[in-house]
Amino acid sequence: MAADPNQPEPVGSPDLDAGQLGTGDMDVEAFRRHGHEVIDWIADYLDHVGERPVLPSVAPGDIARKLPDAPPRAPEPFADAMRDLDDVIMPGITHWNHPAFHAYFAITGSGPGILGEAIAAALNVNGMLWRTSPSATELEEVVVGWLRQLLGLPEAFRGVINDTASVSTLVALAAAREDAGLDVRDRGLTGRTDLPPLRIYTSEQAHSSVEKAAIILGLGRDGVRTIETDDAFRMDPKALAVAIEEDARFGFRPLAIVPTVGTTSTTSVDPVAAIADVRDRVSEDLGHPIWLHVDGAYGGMIALCEEHRWVLDGVERADSFVTNPHKWLFTPVDCSTLYVRDVETLTRAFSIVPEYLTTDDDDGVTDYMDWGVQLGRRFRALKLWLVLRYFGSDGLAERIRGHVEQARSVAAWVEQHDDLEVVADVVMSTVCFRAVPDWVLEVEDEDDPREAGLDRLNRALLARINASGEAFLSHTVLDGRYVLRLATGNLRTTDERLEATCALIGRELAALRSDGADR
Numbered sequence: 001m002a003a004d005p006n007q008p009e010p011v012g013s014p015d016l017d018a019g020q021l022g023t024g025d026m027d028v029e030a031f032r033r034h035g036h037e038v039i040d041w042i043a044d045y046l047d048h049v050g051e052r053p054v055l056p057s058v059a060p061g062d063i064a065r066k067l068p069d070a071p072p073r074a075p076e077p078f079a080d081a082m083r084d085l086d087d088v089i090m091p092g093i094t095h096w097n098h099p100a101f102h103a104y105f106a107i108t109g110s111g112p113g114i115l116g117e118a119i120a121a122a123l124n125v126n127g128m129l130w131r132t133s134p135s136a137t138e139l140e141e142v143v144v145g146w147l148r149q150l151l152g153l154p155e156a157f158r159g160v161i162n163d164t165a166s167v168s169t170l171v172a173l174a175a176a177r178e179d180a181g182l183d184v185r186d187r188g189l190t191g192r193t194d195l196p197p198l199r200i201y202t203s204e205q206a207h208s209s210v211e212k213a214a215i216i217l218g219l220g221r222d223g224v225r226t227i228e229t230d231d232a233f234r235m236d237p238k239a240l241a242v243a244i245e246e247d248a249r250f251g252f253r254p255l256a257i258v259p260t261v262g263t264t265s266t267t268s269v270d271p272v273a274a275i276a277d278v279r280d281r282v283s284e285d286l287g288h289p290i291w292l293h294v295d296g297a298y299g300g301m302i303a304l305c306e307e308h309r310w311v312l313d314g315v316e317r318a319d320s321f322v323t324n325p326h327k328w329l330f331t332p333v334d335c336s337t338l339y340v341r342d343v344e345t346l347t348r349a350f351s352i353v354p355e356y357l358t359t360d361d362d363d364g365v366t367d368y369m370d371w372g373v374q375l376g377r378r379f380r381a382l383k384l385w386l387v388l389r390y391f392g393s394d395g396l397a398e399r400i401r402g403h404v405e406q407a408r409s410v411a412a413w414v415e416q417h418d419d420l421e422v423v424a425d426v427v428m429s430t431v432c433f434r435a436v437p438d439w440v441l442e443v444e445d446e447d448d449p450r451e452a453g454l455d456r457l458n459r460a461l462l463a464r465i466n467a468s469g470e471a472f473l474s475h476t477v478l479d480g481r482y483v484l485r486l487a488t489g490n491l492r493t494t495d496e497r498l499e500a501t502c503a504l505i506g507r508e509l510a511a512l513r514s515d516g517a518d519r
């Protein structure tokens with residue numbers, strides 16, 4: 001139909017949706033159309049992610065410079081934003097989905113998890129109270145219960161989903177502080193002369209989130225005492241006992257012990273049962289509780305496999321335990337499950353109910369807002385539920401088992417390479433290794449010229465691997481030595497791709513030798 005010359009031109013571009021012209025939401029027809037486009041976009045992305053460079057080659061500020069200084073006043077066509085997604089945003093994405101992403105911990109936000117995120121966004125419920133969406137609360141209780149069973153944890157443990165392990169650990173240690181009976185909830189910590197300095201014990205391999213929690217909880221960094229580890233990077237229970245007893249003699253109040261199951265550098269497993277023995281004995285001697293919180297953010301999930309279940313030995317004696325489905329259970333970031341034995345203590349630490357949130361619901365319903373920091377809560381249980389149902393627990397265990405096998409095959413390749421060595425036991429999915437060739441150039445004027453040369457060489461090796469765009473590895477420092485880390489855990493990492501990454505490592509090392517580029 002020809003345009004009526006007596007009617008004003010429609011506002012905006014002809015590519016705008018009907019919903020953009022009024023004051024309502026995107027119209028349903030447009031939603032359906034764009035939704036299909038977005039799903040196609042995601043499917044193509046996942047299908048071809050392995051062909052992209054893992055790491056973007058951008059400098060700080062490159063992406064922001066390409067974006068307008070101010071938001072648009074008038075509506076813009078959805079297609080324009082999707083075009084900028086491809087042209088501006090994607091070039092600055094680090095591809096965690098890439099089959100050769102082996103840095104930190106390799107993760108997969110699987111298909112069912114991605115679709116679960118979409119549905120949760122569509123429902124957009126806020127699960128602060130049971131009443132504010134009974135299904136959100138009850139599904140959360142059920143799926144954390146399912147996961148508890150799969151991990152072989154005691155029935156007494158009740159769970160909650162937080163965003164991250166950092167927050168789960170913060171919340172657990174707040175419960176520990178409450179459990180100490182120091183009346184911190186009402187009186188705080190500041191200005192009090194009646195309180196001893198409080199201490200948390202964790203290993204020198206522990207994640208920084210323990211220290212961060214101590215900072216937030218008012219214990220400060222001095223409130224964390226790190227315990228030495230053995231030659232396999234596991235907390236030494238004897239050293240722990242000595243440290244706690246020494247502190248108690250000097251007037252400190254031991255508050256909590258935080259062992260790790262799957263440390264961030266090497267995935268070493270602290271001996272939780274022996275640590276629980278120390279806790280029981282010292283706590284009895286001192287006549288007050290000492291909270292045991294186990295950090296299994298990454299490694300906890302390996303207990304889905306019967307043959308790896310030993311890693312959680314002793315966790316049944318813990319007061320709290322955290323593990324992250326968003327790390328090794330194929331659930332998109334963010335999703336962290338915190339288990340506590342005594343929910344009362346946790347809710348005592350956090351429950352504040354303003355009048356407008358009081359309800360007439362039966363006692364006995366769970367109001368998750370009382371379990372932590374946040375009032376508003378996303379419906380994270382939905383994606384975890386879809387992941388558990390879609391793959392099934394046998395399928396999940398089989399996938400995790402496969403990642404452990406892949407890590408072992410990388411370790412075997414490293415071992416047979418003349419110039420490489422494995423530097424920590426491969427307990428889970430992470431291989432720590434370094435180059436140790438005879439031909440390394442020593443660094444004069446250093447205490448140990450050869451070791452200094454090896455550090456420099458390994459840094460150069462990592463930089464070359466990552467600059468290739470073909471793989472992304474990270475590093476750590478163990479016993480003062482610079483070490484490369486390769487983690488498996490992505491569902492798209494085929495054995496062939498992993499072999500290609502090993503070949504890349506070998507090639508880059510050979511190239512360093514031939515150009516003497518570590519000089």
Ligand SMILES: *Cc1c(COP(=O)(O)O)cnc(C)c1O
Pocket residue numbers: 163164165166167207209260262263264295296297298324336
């Ligand atoms: C990754 C990790 C954390 C932190 O997890 P977030 O969910 O990112 O806060 C804590 N502890 C260990 C052992 C980890 O590996």
